[in-house]
Amino acid sequence: MRSERYIPYVLILPSVLFLLLLFAWPLVEALLLSVRGSGGGWTLENFQRMAADLYFRDALKYTLLLTVVIVPLQVVMALGMALLLGSISKGRDLFLYVWTIPLGISDLAAGIVWLAIFTERGYLNSFLQGIGVIQQPQLWLSYETPMMIFVAVVAAEVWRATAIVFVILVAGLQLIPKEYSEAAEVFGATPWQRFRKVTLPLLMPSLQVALILRTILALEVFAVVVVLGGRNLPVLAGEAYFWYNTYQNPGVAAAYAVIILGISVVATLLYLRLLRSRQDGVA
Amino acid sequence: MAGIRVESIEKTFGKFKALSGVSLEVRDQEFVVLLGPSGCGKTTLLRIIAGLEYAERGRVWIGDRDVTQLPPRxxxxxxVFQNYAVFPHLTVFENIAFGLRMQKVSAEKLGAGVERAATLMHIENLLERYPAQLSGGQRQRVAVARALAVExxxxxxxxxxxxxxxxxRLEMRAELKRLLIESRTTTLYVTHDQVEAMSLADRIAVMNTGYLVQFDEPMKVYQEPANTFVGGFIGSPPxxxxxxxxxxxxxxIQSLALDLPTGVSxxxxxxxxxxxxxxAHTQQQPQSFPAEVLVVEPLGPHLLLTLSFxxxxIKAxxxxxxxxxxxxxxxxxxxxxxxRWLDPSNGQAIPMR
Structure with a gap:
């Protein structure tokens, strides 16, 4: 029977090797790349070049702005949708599936869908012309209208990626026994109090997971932005791409990647600290 | 303090008729136990009184208020819920205080109310703990204290x-009985355990397949069951x-003739x-009948015999x-x-005169 103890380790070994090979190793390589000069010695040259670049401040600003706008919007919407779904009995599955359709669409495709709406001869202009609000097609997504590009990206991201938050929260809500809500109801809590005092605190672990996941993905936002705005709305992941491809400079591209990683780590630690659920906090 | 009155409650779940017109009155300060096998509708009736389910027909009164349409709050x-439903994210103090906080009572009243309830349940030294740090019995005490705190x-x-x-269970049963005699709160208590029902109740309401079968004092229910179901469900052996x-x-019964209370057609x-x-006698006695012993089971306080007649x-x-x-x-x-004489065609007791 002794040999059976090794079986679990043998079974997880392939996935561990896979992750080490394709995630951990490239990660270390990227870190090394970012702090190595062209001569081979240690240097902060790449970070200095990145920081001095014209696009860097805008890329940092827009990435953080997009995250700060998109993530809360998605969490609030997903929470509302998940709670609504909880009070539906008939046709619940239909709503669940319709709301999770965007999960199956790649971010590039999502960007193209929204481009088809906002482009010069797109659906939005046709519609506005059709009802007579505008005479000429409007140019929504040009370098002169970064606000409009920003709004379009927010719309596309909310449309595309709210479903993942929704799925996590639905699963989390299902884990909460209904007796807690019933007990609160019997002891005098209004629906709002039940949500604030019972459902929300018990949902904290799921909210934490959803926030961490969505924030990390939002900091990496790329395809949707490139499709809708090109470089008119610079973001960190986009800059990494341009430095690697267009400027053929992997060192600075790696520096951007490290910046994204650093912000992700800080955000994750913040969530873990701020949203610590109280019952394990003292255990 | 108030009594509870329910009138012709009917409830169906899909095609399943859970309650078929149940009427019941619990007097002020009375302890009534709803007793029955699983699926008899006893929990559904309790939840309808709580407002967690709504009946299709019938009305519910608490005191002289018609609460049929009111939400639970x-x-x-x-x-007190079966699995306690003690909030895991709140301390014992906050759990007990929950109802009082919802009523927005003053800080002193809140502290006093929690302390009184915690003392009654002997958990005053656990107030700072979280439910995860408590045993099942302690959680049970918190659940009862939370209910008592709101008076x-x-x-x-x-x-x-x-x-x-x-x-x-034996320990908590005695404690609950002491507590509820002291607090004199009108109580409706659901169980499938007939010993629990006998030990706690002022009156027992026996339910079966969505009907209220008998509603009487424990010894009456035990000695004068309304039908074969009650006689078989209460008492071990039945x-x-x-x-x-x-x-x-x-x-x-063979040589023995027993007078019937009334004429039977x-x-x-x-x-x-x-x-x-x-x-039981080993020798023939007047007013007795013979039966052969099949099994002897020594149970400690007595021997349980299975005899064939x-x-x-027959058990004795x-x-x-x-x-x-x-x-x-x-x-x-x-x-x-x-x-007890019963009609073999429907199992109902034959009324005495």
Missing amino acids: ARKIAM PEVLLMDEPLSNLDALL MNFLRLPVEGRQAR SQEVLLGVRPEDLE GKQH TVPPDFDVRAGQTLWLRPQPDRL
Whole structure:
């Protein structure tokens, strides 16, 4: 029977090797790349070049702005949708599936869908012309209208990626026994109090997971932005791409990647600290 | 303080009729136990009174208020749930304080109320803990303390002891009884455990398949069951039911003739008799009938005998020092004032005159 103890380790070994090979190793390589000069010695040259670049401040600003706008919007919407779904009995599955359709669409495709709406001869202009609000097609997504590009990206991201938050929260809500809500109801809590005092605190672990996941993905936002705005709305992941491809400079591209990683780590630690659920906090 | 009154409650879940017109009145300060097998509708009735389910027909009163349409929070009730439903994210103090906080009472009243309830349940030293740090019995105490803290008009309990182990259940049962006698809160208590029902209740409401079958004091329910279901469900071992031929105004057990309370038109009648109400003798006695011993089970306080009488089986209990072996013939003398006569066609008790 002794040999059976090794079986679990043998079974997880392939996935561990896979992750080490394709995630951990490239990660270390990227870190090394970012702090190595062209001569081979240690240097902060790449970070200095990145920081001095014209696009860097805008890329940092827009990435953080997009995250700060998109993530809360998605969490609030997903929470509302998940709670609504909880009070539906008939046709619940239909709503669940319709709301999770965007999960199956790649971010590039999502960007193209929204481009088809906002482009010069797109659906939005046709519609506005059709009802007579505008005479000429409007140019929504040009370098002169970064606000409009920003709004379009927010719309596309909310449309595309709210479903993942929704799925996590639905699963989390299902884990909460209904007796807690019933007990609160019997002891005098209004629906709002039940949500604030019972459902929300018990949902904290799921909210934490959803926030961490969505924030990390939002900091990496790329395809949707490139499709809708090109470089008119610079973001960190986009800059990494341009430095690697267009400027053929992997060192600075790696520096951007490290910046994204650093912000992700800080955000994750913040969530873990701020949203610590109280019952394990003292255990 | 208030009584509870429900009138012709009907409830269906899909095609399943959970309650078929149940009416029940719990007097002010009374402790009533709803007793029945699983699926009999007892928990559904409790949840309808709590407002957690709504009945299709019928009305619910608490005191003189018609609460049929009110949400639970407006009913001035408290409830103890089967799995406690103690909030895991709140300390014991905050759990007990929950109802009072919802009522927005002053800080002093809140502190005093929590302390009083915690002291009653002997958990005043656990107030800072979280439920995850408590044993099942302690969580149970928190659940009861939370209910007592709001000083409800009516206390509803849904199988509160069923998740505890046997020894703890016995201890909590006695404690609950002491507590509720002290606090004099009108209580409706659901259980499937007939011993729990007998021990706690002022009155027992026996339910079966969505109907209220009998509603009376524990000893009445035990000694004078309304039908064969009640006699069989309450008591361990259950009541014996012997099918006997009728001759005029008498029922006959072999040589023994027993007077029937009223004239019976049918050919046969059911005699209900508790195992402890059959006096066993090794010699023939007047007013007795013979039966052959099949099995002897020593149970500690007494011996449980299974005897055969014609083709029917009968259970009897005898003192532990009674000398008896399988195969032996015993003479059983039924206690004449403990007999229950029932109609074999529908199992209902035949009214005395």
